[in-house]
Amino acid sequence: MIHEPAIKLFEGEKWLVLTSSIGFILAAGIAIYLFFQGPIILPEGNAKDAFSFNAAIGVFVLSIAAILPFANFRERNRKMMRWFFIITALYAYAVETIQNFRGLNPRFSREGSVFDIIAGILFGVDSLVLVTLALLLPIQFFRLKAPVERPLLILGIRYAVLSVFVANLAGVWMILLQDRFTGDAGNLIVLHGIGFHALQTLIVPGWFLERAQINEKLKKSLIHYGSMAWILSIIVIGIQTGLGKTVFELTALPIFAIILLFIWLGTTIYAGWLFIKRMRKSTLSKQVRSL
Structure with a gap:
């Protein structure tokens, strides 16, 4: 149930x-x-x-x-x-x-x-x-x-508010510069925006996994791996931006950030699949009990 x-x-x-x-x-x-x-x-x-x-x-x-x-x-x-x-x-x-x-x-x-x-x-x-x-x-x-x-949701929230803290540092950076651009092509608004989106991207997996039928240790591991990959990716984006370079170029740091984001995406998709699997099983059980 x-x-x-x-x-x-x-x-x-x-x-x-x-x-x-x-x-x-x-x-x-x-x-x-x-x-x-x-x-x-x-x-x-x-x-x-x-x-x-x-x-x-x-x-x-x-x-x-x-x-x-x-x-x-x-x-x-x-x-x-x-x-x-x-x-x-x-x-x-x-x-x-x-x-x-x-x-x-x-x-x-x-x-x-x-x-x-x-x-x-x-x-x-x-x-x-x-x-x-x-x-x-x-x-x-x-x-x-x-x-x-709801410890799994709280774990995701803790990572999310850390990401928001980094996003706010980018916001303060823009206030001090009185601009969003750094160097030749760096754009702080990218770091600012991605950091804030953790309030959705890092909380949803915890909500999914609350309802998944796997052991608690694996649930926490999925949240830790996905969330740490997300946090590291925005740190890498911050370094690239601080160097005055765009994050939309195929150089070492942006590629590394993309790899980290794919790790986060993989854990989130897996959490979503476990959630859907549980919901289907729950619906089937209700149908059987109604017979």
Whole structure:
């Protein structure tokens, strides 16, 4: 039998889920605009940037809503964490969207007024608040002591928040540079984006394996191998970017990163196959009992 877990994904986080949906709605509206008008809004605006940013923040906030119930915060601390994420996300949506559609760079405008410069500075402060919140999460998850509820999922979350920490370092790097580019071809946004996607890519295998019918040691090994491969891959991408080189070239470091990502993908596909196998067996058992 598959037992109902005591703690569930998204439990008690309807406001974070609602906040994430705002990002998706904005992204959908901007996508329609892009279809008819194109991305460039003179002198500095780019609707395509607003689209990708809102969608990314929406995914990020939704992922935080999924894992926050497992952090074991005291209710007061959890409420504070929740509302800090909501407020910073709403400000980020507003500035990124409004400024781009006014034809201005939301972060480092050279064409705007003093008000626009202040809005950009506050955007940087807003980003630093998100970095701080994302730093508190790994501290909290690594403070959890065994036994924990849903240990396989918690293991995946621990690796995921480490990846998010690296992504936030890339974000701070961009703030200090006031740009996303390093050297001749390095692009920090790649490292930033891939690091954040661990909130999906490293948590899903743990969710799959909770329901798999294999021994616990193998389950943990699959999560460790896949997650470590992911973490090493973004470190390699970070080194390549720091050298001022693109990650989209067939040289030693990008090839090594691709190999590591294939290791992660292999463990994830295997975890998914075990999950499907268990679900089919469970469905068959229910059909037999109903006869």
